[in-house]
Amino acid sequence: MIEAIDKRLRGACRWYDCLCTQSESTVVSFRDNRLHAVRESQNSGCGLRVNIDNRVGFSFTNDASTPDGLVDRARATAPYGDIDDYDLPGRATLPATEPYRPSIDSFSVEREIDAARALIAELRGRFPDLSVDLTASRATGTRRLANSTGFDASYRHSSYGISIHANYVFDSGARLLVWEGTSELGPVDYRHLLDRLITKLDNAMTVRTAPSGKLPVLASPRAFASLLGILKSGLSAKAVYKGVSPFQNKLGERVFHEAFSLRDNPLAEDSPAGYPFDDEGTAAADKIIIDRGVIAGFVSDLKHAARLGHAPTGNASRGYASLPVPSFSAVNVPGGVTASVGLIEGMDRGVLVEQFIGLGQSNTLTGDFSANLDLAYLVEGGRIVGRVKDCMISDNLFSLLAAPFELSRDIERVGSATLPFAFFPAVNYTAN
Secondary structure, three states, X not given: OHHHHHHHHOOOOOEEEEEEEEEEEEEEEEXXXXXXXXXXXXXXXXXXXXXXXXEEEEEEEOOOOOHHHHHHHHHHHHXXXXXXXXXXXXXXXXXXXXXXXXXXXXXXXXXXXXXXXHHHHHHHXXXXXXXXXXXXXEEEEEEEEEEOOOOEEEEEEEEEEEEEEEEEEOOOOOEXXXXXXXXXXXXXXXXXXXXXXXXXXXHHOOEOOOOOEEEEEEEOXXXXXXXXXXXXXXXXXXXXXXXXXXXOOOOOOEOOXXXXXXXEOOOOOOOOOOOOEXXXXXXXXXXXXXXXXXXXXXXXXHHHHHHHOOOOOOOEEOOOOOOOEEOOOOEEOOOOOEOHHHHHHOOOEEEEEEEEEOHHHOOOOOOEEEEEEEEEEEEEOOEEEXXXXXXXXXXXXXXXXXXXOEEEEEEXXXXXXXXXXXXXXXXXXXXX
């Protein structure tokens, strides 16, 4: 496909690039404690960008046998595309990394079914009325990117995911949903997820209350990841260019507390979010976005880097059927000096937040947020004493990150991020 495209477009446009992807996946799912489905799927396609007179046309196809139609459609759309006068990367030395593990081939449907049944049986042995949904999945694929300036490279990728949702219904009819999951490059023993679920459920069986007011809040890595979603949207070069980033005039300024740094590292070992080059051919690199509270940079693709006069950061992301946009890869927030257990033990009275609900309605421009606590625990005298329910926290994330706060020494992977616990000394807490 790419060779045929090159023959048609060589010398007929300012530049072109073509992304071809292929993937296959297997998903084993349980619903309400029982095997629900085993699904296998395959997907492939090619997306073509073509720059003619500094305007970009685009087309894609799932049929590799029809490159002429792909080229003709891309050329036909170019007069109506955005004006883009940047250049594409050429041949380059790329990092010797690949987000792929051969162990992915050891994935066995039968073994996953047996492991899931054993986990569900053990959970229900402790909590007989529990309803468990579990999904185990594997995926592999390749990505190849080639352009008219001589770049032509590919890499393999793999992922193994586990997601467990435990739904408990109390005699009162109230429901409690507790979940755990992990994403890795290859199959792993996920026994630790079972232990975490049991601990969370044990802690949730007793309901406690706390009066409304300012309370210390310890956000688990999962809860902290949700909060960081408010922040990350403003650290995109696209948001800066469009004027919707709260940090657009603050590059090089200290905005947050010095305890807080944030990196974007597509070269992170064992991360399914990694890659050796982004979806426009810029070499991947470990980069610091927030350096001890200072805004050090923004994640960007070629278009928005050029429009801002910045260097591209290697964060262009796209599927074969879409155009590139800036996107974070593997996010890392370095931890502090105190273990999360120590942070809990240091709380006289406070709340440990595990899961939010409704955080997506926050204001990403101002940092204001308000979210119900889907799963949270009351801490008294340095220990967890029970679950709080029908409550919420609301505050301004930027202010919380600017004031003195602590990050735990221990770090956990949450999706594509590795994050610590975050302890905020005073957050607005509302009990219904």
